[in-house]
Amino acid sequence: MHRILILVVFCFLLIHVSAFAQDWAQLKVFQEANQELKMTPSKERIVFYGNSITIGWLHTVPSFFKDKPFINRGIGGQTTPQMLVRFRQDVLDLKPKVVLILAGTNDIAGNTGPMTLDEIMGNLRSMAELAMANNIEVILCSVLPASDYPWRPGLEPNRKIPALNTMIKEYTEQTTAHYLDYYSALVNDQNGMDSDLANDGVHPTKAGYEIMAPLAIKAIEKALN
Numbered sequence: 001m002h003r004i005l006i007l008v009v010f011c012f013l014l015i016h017v018s019a020f021a022q023d024w025a026q027l028k029v030f031q032e033a034n035q036e037l038k039m040t041p042s043k044e045r046i047v048f049y050g051n052s053i054t055i056g057w058l059h060t061v062p063s064f065f066k067d068k069p070f071i072n073r074g075i076g077g078q079t080t081p082q083m084l085v086r087f088r089q090d091v092l093d094l095k096p097k098v099v100l101i102l103a104g105t106n107d108i109a110g111n112t113g114p115m116t117l118d119e120i121m122g123n124l125r126s127m128a129e130l131a132m133a134n135n136i137e138v139i140l141c142s143v144l145p146a147s148d149y150p151w152r153p154g155l156e157p158n159r160k161i162p163a164l165n166t167m168i169k170e171y172t173e174q175t176t177a178h179y180l181d182y183y184s185a186l187v188n189d190q191n192g193m194d195s196d197l198a199n200d201g202v203h204p205t206k207a208g209y210e211i212m213a214p215l216a217i218k219a220i221e222k223a224l225n
Helices: 002-022 031-039 052-060 080-085 117-133 157-174 206-224
Strands: 046-050 070-074 098-102 137-141 178-180
Touching: 046 052, 052 070, 052 206, 080 117, 098 117, 098 206, 117 137, 117 157, 137 157, 137 206, 157 178, 178 206
Parallel strands: 046 070, 046 098, 098 137, 137 178
Antiparallel strands: none
16 A cells, blocks of 8 residues: 555656656746737736746735736746746737846756856846847846755855846946846845845745835836836
C-alpha cells in the first residue's frame, strides 16, 4: 500500500513537471485574460510586469489597481528569460502606453539555473528595446533589496542586487527608458529589508507596497509626460 502511494505521488509530480516543461514561460497563465483585454482596447493601459513581487502587489493591495488602467502581469518565481519569452503576449499585444518591468531577483536566486548579471541585464535590455520599438514607454525598476534568500542562502544578493541596479540605472541614462528606484526607499543597513516591509526579507508587506506605490505613480506620470 505504501509503495502504491509513493508511485501515485511520483506520477503526479512527473505529470506536473512535464506540464511545466511544455509551458516553461507559463504562457497559458494570462492567455484568456489577454484575449478579453483585446476585445476592449485602451489607449491608457499601463502594464506592471514581473514576478511574485508584482503579482503579490495585486493580492496584497488590490485597491492600488482598482479603477485604474493598470494591468498586472506578474508570475511568481519567474526569471528574465521566461519573462522575455512571454513579453509579446503579455505586454506588446496589449498595446499599453507604459510598461513597468521589475525583474532580476529570481535570476540571482538561480530559479531557472545560473545567471550572470550581464545575462540578466541582456534580457532586461531586450524587453526594453522591444517595448520602445513598439512605441511603449519603458520604466525599468530597481530590484528590491534582499540580504539573503531564505530558500537559497549564501548567494549574496546583498552584493549582487546593488550591482545589477547600477547597471539598470546606467542603461536608462543611455536610452529613453526611465529608472524607478524602489531599492533606496526600502533598503536597510544590511542591504536587505526590515521585517515590517518584508516578512521573509524578499516579498513586500502591505507597508512595503505602500512605500512603492507613490514612487510608481510618479514614474508613470513622468513617462506619460
